[in-house]
Amino acid sequence: MATSVEGLQADSVGWQSNPNRRGTMAIIQSSIFTILACTWSIQHLNVPSQNDGFWTKLLRRCKWTLLTILLPEFLMAHAVFELTMGLSTMRAMQTAVILSNDREGAANNIRVVYPWWRRKFPWWRGEKVDADNKHQWTLTHSYYANMGGFCVESPQSSVDGRKEDQPCIALTGRQIARYWKHIDLPLLSERAISDKSKADFFTKAIATVQIASLLLSIIVRTARGLDFSQLELITLAFAACGVFTYVARWYKPQNVDTATTVNLRAEADLEQFEKMKAQEYDRFWQAVRHVPGDSERIYEGRIPNDYLPQYLPEYKTLAGILQVHPALFALTIISVVVGSLHLIAWNFQFPTRVEQITWRTAALITATEKS
Template sequence: MIHVFEPKSSIAHTSYVLLFILIDGSSASSTFRPNCTRPPDGVNFVYKADIRATFDILWSCLFTLLICTWTVQHLNIPDQSIIEDEAPPKWSLSQKFHALAQKKWSHFFPKLKWMLLTLLLPEFLLGKAFQDRVLAGRSWREMQPLAKADKVEWTLTHSFYANMGGFVLKAKKRHIKSGSEDVSFQKAYIFLDSERLYLARSGGESDLHKPILEHLPSITQDEIDDKSKGDFFVKATALIQVLWLLIQVVIRAARGLVVSQLEIVVLAYSVCTIITYVLCWSKPQGTQIPTAIKLPKPVNVDLLELVSTVSRIDCLHSLPNDGRYDKASSLFLPKEALQTLLDDGFVIGAVVFGAVHCSAWNFHFPTSAEKLLWRIASTLSTGVVPLYYVVLLYDFHVKKFRFLSSYLWFFENVVVLSYMFARLYLLFEVFRSLCFLPPEAFLTTWVQQIPHVS
């Protein structure tokens, strides 16, 4: 193999300048383009060159990052006002096209929004998955006596399905009466999470309420799985890409070859993705239409008060994806601390995400100051959220003393700001360091022969 050194002038160099504009030009003013000799006649199989380019690292990492954050989304069932409204026959062609476009894009934009949120805060999605898994487990245990009495199947998948808005009470041409106020509607979907469904079936603990439903919905796990629209090919591609990255990092570390900071960051996202996948293993994905349960009697305030654990308007809208409808107490702290399952999961996600960054503790950096800043930022990213979690545990005690409240407020803001700046620095440094990698970072291993996207 013949390697040719080219100073400055090349299309690749221009791309570097545009992509890494924050880099010191005097330090990154040259490129290296390897040229291989043409194989002789009679050769039928040619191996890949034994080096990798900077853009090979960049594109493979970005693809892994995007496909992980896209496929990991397990969103709740959307609002049915868009999904099921049919175009009146008198609509013009343009009106029908607009309605169809709105219906189609209503699936895409929420997923895109949560993908972008996952890129910014992967620990939040892991925390939401942790909350969903714990609540589904509780619901599964609570529903077993009712399912046995009704002779219907109720699995962990059923609990996930219920908590994502899979079961709705459907009413047509009814009225909701609340004193002197009448709320009319032609179509209403009263969304039931597992707790509301349990109350609707059992009647609650009070003898004043009779069960609204005569039995639990009769739907099998296979039928729920059939509603799931998770793309197996996309998930398989994401899994292969993540496994390839993991093997790549392990083999390079074992052989003493340099691993880039960008690969470590993407590995951190991948670890969070894998944990989220495990927590959501039984949760349907991409379901758009819920299972409707016909109401045995007209809708009234008594029914809404029974099945709604929050408010009337909440049960008339689809369940939000951010978990704010749930206020389940923390698994690890006393109830008076006010922390929730979502907080528990967020802390776990932050520790996992930050700890992977700490594995780059002794990596090569452009300057010693940047190495020190990386160590500080990765430590803060790992430890600040648990510290904040503990501080909030005693928050309600401290606020009893006014002279301590101001100090606590100041400390909480310092903690939040330090976490934000630490994450911003890590994001900046991974791309800056990519253009200052030592030559050993570009040597390849046999892992490069495994099918992957780069």
């Protein structure tokens, strides 16, 4: 019970409903929370170096979250290219296993099994991925390899025991296929890799609820002829990028802290190990800036999160021969699509004419700057 200052008895205070109008602060809080939940939960970073501590890993994830907020199309384009790299790794592994069988004259235990959407009539042919089968190489294995999940120790470290002087060398999927006859790859089932993955289902659930709530709100308001804010439109663009990025990384493990050790075979020597240390990949930023990678770089201890295979096809132009990484085409297409979402607010109401022109100009630049 509460009384007024005049001593008169006031009405009892019970349940008070929220106002039926949305406030500015409520829209801002909901949008920021949705953006943070989306950008944080979709981070599937590569396996860290064995010398990385807690704060190094945390700062690295914060850095990539901030990068996703600033350039959501960058992470989405890289996720799509990671998927193509995973499928390419499966083809390379299939070739390596076949060649190994031909040379050794004996059946190899590893069998490459593609995901159901890459197989023709899998229900009729009886092909399926067995999560407990250690003799299958799946798309999850390809992701695990390309993120630095398999590492090989130096032959010297196994002799003198000084592992800290000879760091474990992370091998990409293509390197595993190339040096297939020189290594003894541990048999890991898809379930074993999933157990190493520590997916943040709670954060993803929160992000899913926030995205569903935002999408439902926009659909209902549009159906009723009501406007929604420009901030909600930007949040919707982030949500769309987050959903497509997560779908592209469906088979990629998350938050894997330690790699699986791969042993060199007896006939492998230190020279083969030194060849494995060559970084035969590009960085996404190098592809964007048209800077070719250097296969003679010194090993840095882990596979970077913007890893791309070295691939620079040549294109004939009026100015001569141009080398462009295919990742740049993927980034261009996705940037145009994501940037075009801002054009939805072309006829939205703005406080002033200047703000409307500024929004339209920025939307056009965002949709066309990469093209």
